[in-house]
Amino acid sequence: MIMRWHSRSADAERNLKMSATLKLTHRAIGVEVRRGTFDVAVDGERVGSLEMNDTIEISIEAGHHALQVRNGRNLSRTLTFDAAEGQVAAFRCTGKRFLPVFLMSFFVPRLALSLRPE
Numbered sequence: 001m002i003m004r005w006h007s008r009s010a011d012a013e014r015n016l017k018m019s020a021t022l023k024l025t026h027r028a029i030g031v032e033v034r035r036g037t038f039d040v041a042v043d044g045e046r047v048g049s050l051e052m053n054d055t056i057e058i059s060i061e062a063g064h065h066a067l068q069v070r071n072g073r074n075l076s077r078t079l080t081f082d083a084a085e086g087q088v089a090a091f092r093c094t095g096k097r098f099l100p101v102f103l104m105s106f107f108v109p110r111l112a113l114s115l116r117p118e
Helices: 010-017 099-104
Strands: 019-026 038-042 045-050 054-061 063-071 079-083 088-094 114-117
Touching (some): 019 038, 019 045, 019 063, 019 079, 038 054, 045 054, 063 114, 079 114
Antiparallel strands (some): 038 063, 063 079, 088 114
16 A cells, blocks of 8 residues: 655745735725725735725735835835734725825825825
């Protein structure tokens, strides 16, 4: 009788053990002038896009990450966060800004979009 053991590679096991979830929602209360699709970047790499009133969930490695959303030249500030194994890191983004910040965003594009933890 021959027994075969199917074992996963060390990388596959590490990915299973070290996964977390990034949950991002694009929602605004009231009127949002900048309503387009937002590109989502984690650690400087585009990982997806987000439509108005949509929520996406992206599997990420556990650890320290940087998150930013962008719509053309308009972008959010970069937020850093730590995600533990099995944790859901939730954020909300919007193009709605208070009038003074909205006006400043024409000169400082990183003020155009808001990104905050939920």
